[in-house]
Amino acid sequence: MEYMNTAPAEEPRWLTDEEQRTWRAYMHAATLLEDHLDRQLQRDAGMPHVYYGLLVQLAEAPRRRLRMTELAMNAKITRSRLSHAIARLEKNGWVRREDCPSDKRGQFAVLTDAGQETLGKAAPGHVAAVRQAMFDRLTPEQQKALGDAMLIIAEGLQPKEAGADLPWLR
Amino acid sequence: MEYMNTAPAEEPRWLTDEEQRTWRAYMHAATLLEDHLDRQLQRDAGMPHVYYGLLVQLAEAPRRRLRMTELAMNAKITRSRLSHAIARLEKNGWVRREDCPSDKRGQFAVLTDAGQETLGKAAPGHVAAVRQAMFDRLTPEQQKALGDAMLIIAEGLQPKEAGADLPWLR
DNA sequence: ACTGGATACTTGAACTCTCAATCTCTATGC
């Protein structure tokens, strides 16, 4: 090799002032909102927001059960994180594990009656918090625009290509 | 008291299908994006996204320093979280603490030259990641709408009233 | 069958964050 194949090292395209404002508004809202919901659910239901989301997924699934990887994918988290989370929810008696008959490596996370119960009691307060923080403050048009934008971002971060760095395959 | 002052307990206003879609798109994008940025910065700069944000705040502040509470407010986090974070950044040599002369209870977090240096090296990769995940995928109109919506949400979560539950006053 | 490589999931350690308690110092009222 004659010389190092260094990258071009162009001046990075910094954010414009307008973009800065957008980005900071986004980060501030996202940080505050997650903190707000975590706190509300920790207080009223004894679990963080992510864990609540897991129970919701299970409640909606047929036979109230989901394979670990599928659940991780629905929640957009890693399997490792899910393993720890399910262990905790199992201790609470809200979820139970079951072996998969068709694949001995597989595990189902199953929502228990106690879990269903807890979910039912937590849900109203949670919806109220989400409404108050987001939907009650935005017009339908703003909601639509927000949803559209976030959907595009979400899809961009989980490309279909093989070899993509998806949390639940990590 | 004659009877318990029970709440009305009306049927909660559940999210409509449309609202559900918006909410899930939001949560998915927010989760994936934070994971993505954390990972990128952990790999390229050895710190999580929040810590990077702290360095940015300090870099922009006069004399590259900020009082702890003020920094916590800018980052929308608790003082406790900030204390731990600054302790870690101090170990890395990127930040140093200084006493406040006018208020002996106060502390300044000061960005060191090493911190500035680290920041400078991490910034291009970070901006690129943010662009790729968000700005490159949205039209200017969508960016504007997203920013507007998130600004409203952020402001709703930090009311001016006394006694509001703000993370940095917790 | 058998073997190598992928898939499904778990584990433990290091790191981060939360919560409640603590400490010091400031400001207020008497």
Added chain:
DNA sequence: GCATAGAGATTGAGAGTTCAAGTATCCAGT
């Protein structure tokens, strides 16, 4: 001047997350 409430910040313990490594199983090719 002095007591006391509040403000600024930190601490330690427990809970949650990440990362790298581990176990067990499945599958494709031979």
